[in-house]
Amino acid sequence: MTEVINILFHPLPNAIMTLLTGLSLVYWLFTMLLGDGFDFGDADVDVDFEGADIQDVESDTDLNAEGEAEPSFLSKAMDFINIGKAPFMVIVTLFKFIGWMITIASSLLFQLGNYGWKSVFILIPIFVLTYFLMHYVTIPVTKLYQKVGYTGEEAHEFLGRIGTMRSTIKGEKLGSAEIIIQNDVIRLNVKSVDGKEIQYGDEVLIVNETQDKKYYYVQKNINLNNF
Template identity: 70%
Template sequence: MDEVLNILFNPLPNAIMTLLTGLSLVYWLFTLLMGDGFDFGSQSGLEFEGADIQDLDTPGDTDSNIEHAEPSFLSKTMDYINIGKAPLMVLVTLFKFIGWIITLITSMTFNLSSYGWKSVIILIPVFVLTYFLMHYVTIPVAKLYKNVGYSGEEAHEFLGRTGKMKSSIQGQSIGSVEVIIDKDVIRLNVQSVDGSKIAYGDEVVIINETEDKKIHLVQKTINLNSF
C-alpha cells in the first residue's frame, strides 16, 4: 500500500495529476449520488420571452457576408478534441485521466523523483501529448453521444438577446459580445449583420446566426443613448 501511495504522490507531477484526477472522481461520485447519473445531453433549451425572433428585421442573404469567415485558432483547437460533441466534464475527465497515466509512466521510466520540484516541468510535454491523444480518444466518445441524441451543451437561445460588445467590429471582422443570462456571463463570436461599424462597449441585439451556428450576427440597439 505504501508503495502504491508513493507512486501516486511522488514525485510532484504524480501528486498534481493524482489530485486533479481524484477531483474528477469525486465530481462523478457526487453526481451519481445526487441521482443525476451520466448526462447524455438531452436538452430543452430556454424559451425567450418577448418579441418573436422571426419578426425581427434582418437583412436578406446575411450568410453570404460570413460564408468565408475563418474560424479562430481557439475554435480550431477546441474542434480538434471534439469539444461541443460531448459534455465538457466528460472530456475534461478524459484529459486528466490520460495525462495522469502518462505522468505515472513517465515518472517511473525517467526516475523523475531525482529532479525534485523541477520534475513538474514534465507536465508541459505531458499535456501536449495528451492533447493530441485526445483527438483519437474522443472520436468514439463523440460518436456515442451523437447516437444518443446529444446536440451540444448550449441550452440557451441567444437570438433576440442583447449584450455589450467587448471588441469593435466592422465589415466582415469577427469580435465578441458579452451576454448575461441568469447571472452567467457568456461570450459569443459575433459579426455585424450589415457590415456597419459597432464600437467596443456598444449595446447590440443578436438577430441571426450563421448556418454552422458558430458566429452570431448583431446590430446596434437603438435607444436614447444612440442619439
C-alpha cells in the first residue's frame, strides 16, 4: 500500500495529476449523490461554438479570401476532441484520466524522481500527447451519447438581444459585438443589416442571422440616450 501511495504522489508530476484526477472523482461522486448521475441530456458549457465565442478568445474569427467568417482556432481545437458532442465534464475527466495514466507510466519508465522539481516539465509533452489521443478516445463516447439522444449544448437565442460593438463595421465588412447572457460575455460575428456604418462602442440590436449562423445582422439601437 505504501508503494502505491508513493507512486501516486512521487515525483511531482504524479502528485499533480493524481490531485487533478481526484478532483474529478469527487465531482462525479457529488453528482451521483445529488441524483444527477451521468446526465445524458444536460450540457456543462452553454456556448454555441458555430456563431459565438467567449470573450477570453483573442481572435474570434478568421476571414478567408472571399471575406467569409471561418471558425476560430479555439472552436477548431474543441471540435477536434469532440467537445459539444459529449458533455464537457466527461471530456475533461477523460483528459485528466488519460494524462494521469501516461504520467504514472512515464515516471516509472524514465525515473523522473531523479530530476526533482524539474520533472514537472514532463507534463507539457504529456498534455500535448493526451490532447491528440483524446480525438480517438472520445469517438466511442460521442457515439454512445448520440445513441441515447444527446444533442449537444443548447445554443442561446441571440435574435432581439442588445449588444455592444467591439469593432467598426460598414457595408459588407464583418465585425464583432458583445452581449451578456447570465453573466457570460459572448462575442458574435456581425454585419450591418443595411450597410450603414456602426462604430465601435455603439449599442446594437441583433435583427437577423445567416442560415449557418456564422454571423448575425445588426442595426444601431435607437433609444433615449442616443436619439
